[in-house]
Amino acid sequence: MMILFTSDLDRTLIYSQRMMESFPPVTETVVVEHKAEKAMSMMTQATASLLQQIHQQTIFVPVTTRALHQYKRIHFISDMCPAFAITSNGGTILEKGQPSEKWTKTLCRRIEDSSIPREDLLKHFQSIKSDTWLQRSLYIDDLFYVHHVDLETLPHVELQAMIQEFDTYGWYVLLQGEKLYFMPKVLTKEAAIEYMKEFCTYDVHIAAGDSIMDYGMLAMADLAFTPNHGDLKDKQPKVLQNTTYSAYNGEAFTKDLLDMVLQMTSQQTIV
Secondary structure, rough: OEEEEEEEEEEEEEEOOOHHHOOOOOOEEEEEEOOEEEEEEEEEEHHHHHHHHHHOOOOEEEEOOOOOHHHHHHHHHHHHHHHHHEHHHHHHHEOOOOEOOOHHHHEEEEEEHHHOOOHHHHHHHHHOOOOOOEEEEEEEEOOOEEEEEEEOOOOOOHHHHHHHHHOOOEEEEEEEEOEEEEEEEEOHHHHHHHHHHHHHOOOEHHHEOOHHHHHHHHHHHHHHHOOOOOOOOOOOOOOOEEEEOOOOOHHHHHHEEEEEEEHOOOOOOOO
């Protein structure tokens, strides 16, 4: 049975040093991402080996909100050169390591048709932002904004007002930790996956992710998995019947997930 396995990366397959310390693994860790020679993300030897097997036996598609250059830093995964990879929250589809121009054009049309231009967005944001809570802003791959904010000084009332106002402009506003995302509403992981699936032949779609940004991807899959340490179980619009809400945290979740995916590759019937 051929499996399509779409998975988020950070806090689903790979972990920061801080996360590894929060949920200590039982086997040795390996560094899978460097930034200027500094170790940034890790897996364990066990999960790294399992993921290599999955890459060989399934259609493994890494799916991340990271910018393209940040994805490429994860050398362990990018060096696999999966048939497809999705970065920038669905903004870029890589086919054997190269961006799909067709998807880029399709997405640009969708964004133009459904949301106000970036310049207008900035004008509205300039009128409401405050230096008391806004620390710095990043524009990711010419697609969306990530604003780093001070949670203690960002008023809840102002946040809710922004969410409602920009929704009418076709932009999605989401607070994840200390990051405030402004994204065109059509820029989603699931939209990119839906497009990519036209070029895949598979029997079962399995998805995994830890955050509300993964909700649509999990909802569209035949089977889905989310870790106990994630926020999906708390923020989702409704409980997904196709999803296993794992009791495991950190690398223990990842190992359990990858073991299950590998076991399913040997099954002869469609789940």
